[in-house]
Amino acid sequence: MPPARGRRRAPNRRPGGPRKTGRPQDLVRRTAFDVIRAVETRDAYANLLLPARLRDRGLSGRDAALATELTYGTLRGRGTYDAVLALCSDRELRRIDGPLLDVLRLGAHQILGTRIPSHAAVGTAVDLARSVAGPGQAKFANAVLRKVAARDLDAWLQIVAPADADTTTRLSVAYSHPKWIVSSLRDAVGADEIEELLAADNARPRVTLVARPGQATVEELYEAGAEPAPYSPYAAVLTEGDPANIAAVREGRAAVQDEASQLVALALTEAPLDGRDELWADLCAGPGGKAGLLAAVAAQRDARLLASDVAPHRAGLVRRAVDDRTAVIAADGTAPAWRQGAFDRVIVDAPCTGLGALRRRPEARWRRGPEAIAELGPLQRGLLASALDAVRPGGVVAYVTCSPHLAETRVVVDDVLRGRDDVERLDAPSVLTSVAHDLTGLGNGPYAQFWPHRHGTDAMFLALLRRT
Numbered sequence: 001m002p003p004a005r006g007r008r009r010a011p012n013r014r015p016g017g018p019r020k021t022g023r024p025q026d027l028v029r030r031t032a033f034d035v036i037r038a039v040e041t042r043d044a045y046a047n048l049l050l051p052a053r054l055r056d057r058g059l060s061g062r063d064a065a066l067a068t069e070l071t072y073g074t075l076r077g078r079g080t081y082d083a084v085l086a087l088c089s090d091r092e093l094r095r096i097d098g099p100l101l102d103v104l105r106l107g108a109h110q111i112l113g114t115r116i117p118s119h120a121a122v123g124t125a126v127d128l129a130r131s132v133a134g135p136g137q138a139k140f141a142n143a144v145l146r147k148v149a150a151r152d153l154d155a156w157l158q159i160v161a162p163a164d165a166d167t168t169t170r171l172s173v174a175y176s177h178p179k180w181i182v183s184s185l186r187d188a189v190g191a192d193e194i195e196e197l198l199a200a201d202n203a204r205p206r207v208t209l210v211a212r213p214g215q216a217t218v219e220e221l222y223e224a225g226a227e228p229a230p231y232s233p234y235a236a237v238l239t240e241g242d243p244a245n246i247a248a249v250r251e252g253r254a255a256v257q258d259e260a261s262q263l264v265a266l267a268l269t270e271a272p273l274d275g276r277d278e279l280w281a282d283l284c285a286g287p288g289g290k291a292g293l294l295a296a297v298a299a300q301r302d303a304r305l306l307a308s309d310v311a312p313h314r315a316g317l318v319r320r321a322v323d324d325r326t327a328v329i330a331a332d333g334t335a336p337a338w339r340q341g342a343f344d345r346v347i348v349d350a351p352c353t354g355l356g357a358l359r360r361r362p363e364a365r366w367r368r369g370p371e372a373i374a375e376l377g378p379l380q381r382g383l384l385a386s387a388l389d390a391v392r393p394g395g396v397v398a399y400v401t402c403s404p405h406l407a408e409t410r411v412v413v414d415d416v417l418r419g420r421d422d423v424e425r426l427d428a429p430s431v432l433t434s435v436a437h438d439l440t441g442l443g444n445g446p447y448a449q450f451w452p453h454r455h456g457t458d459a460m461f462l463a464l465l466r467r468t
């Protein structure tokens with residue numbers, strides 16, 4: 001591996017914001033850095049902020065792809081990179097200023113997680129350190145990153161995550177997940193599959209589209225360059241290109257939506273029901289992914305959907321995803337604005353830790369600790385209880401989370417049902433297999449659990465409950 005050389009100061013470098021006339025490569029790294037900082041300092045979401053920054057800075061094609069890879073890779077690998085950096089730095093990481101530490105993480109990712117030659121990775125990171133933290137810190141960054149570059153990732157992993165370490169610690173460092181998440185995921189998936197799951201969380205997710213029935217077809221998406229998706233009858237996979245370049249997506253007839261999200265919504269529409277099937281509700285609808293699909297299916301069946309979310313701006317986003325036949329309101333699902341027993345089908349896609357979507361939101365793993373589980377529990381139980389009251393006897397409720405954590409999934413459902421004798425559990429895996437092609441591996445029922453490593457989807461949980 002060639003040694004990293006000290007870089008000369010680039011002409012016209014300003015210590016502040018990115019230079020408009022800079023080399024694209026500087027702008028690419030600066031853009032990744034700015035998004036990583038915003039995630040760190042103001043709880044920004046990388047998947048929302050990055051596309052806006054790429055647009056503002058005129059980055060497209062390969063430059064946009066590199067900025068995306070650097071941003072997501074650094075956020076994803078932070079746990080592993082911090083363990084390596086801690087061994088390469090004579091300062092404790094917590095004593096390093098936030099911006100400089102983020103430059104070091106970005107540099108470590110380029111060195112250990114990409115094919116960028118080490119000397120270029122170190123050099124560009126040192127330039128960035130000089131720009132955001134000054135010349136003295138650039139020297140420090142150079143010294144640290146040259147040590148990082150002395151080994152490849154496998155060699156570092158043998159040091160920071162040795163085979164004889166305690167399993168949770170080893171997996172936590174090797175797969176860059178906080179220990180509490182490793183433990184929780186192992187409780188949910190089992191010891192045999194935990195490594196595959198953690199590895200899948202670190203893989204780049206495929207972009208899946210939904211062709212909203214009655215508005216677009218998968219054939220239309222194939223013609224636009226998408227490919228068949230394995231499970232959902234309405235899904236297509238986009239292997240390259242920007243979804244916004246597809247007319248059906250631009251016109252709101254199709255959308256980006258994970259296949260498991262599509263299937264849990266479809267399962268609600270197909271769960272067996274006696275009698276009337278006219279009025280459906282989505283109690284946690286924002287920003288409208290599942291509501292968009294439910295509204296499209298409802299229109300074909302002459303049913304109507306009420307889509308509600310407690311956050312007015314999120315209810316506003318739902319409005320854009322549904323047709324005019326759908327009523328959209330901002331309301332607290334635990335304090336119903338509707339009469340009890342009003343609906344035939346209700347979905348509660350409960351607010352949760354999002355541990356099932358770590359592929360798409362890599363920063364989520366660092367954002368909250370295990371206390372989030374306890375904080376969300378009462379709300380999840382309140383929303384499910386309210387949904388069961390909102391559905392008529394014989395009607396069906398889907399309880400959904402984008403987390404496989406047992407305390408957010410089966411424990412919530414079991415707790416709520418323990419207090420009532422008017423609910424029966426339907427076999428969610430059977431209903432899901434009836435709406436999907438070739439779907440297995442969802443568990444033995446009555447609940448269903450999708451997994452990134454088994455299905456290539458988010459780890460979505462589904463319970464289907466019928467009022468008696």
Ligand SMILES: C[S@@+](CC[C@H](N)C(=O)[O-])C[C@H]1O[C@@H](n2cnc3c(N)ncnc32)[C@H](O)[C@@H]1O
Binds near residue numbers: 287
């Ligand atoms: C997991 S997201 C829903 C995602 C949505 N179903 C979709 O497919 O796009 C959870 C939503 O619950 C909403 N929420 C949180 N507390 C709520 C409450 N008390 N009543 C209704 N909605 C609530 C949040 O604002 C958030 O939009």
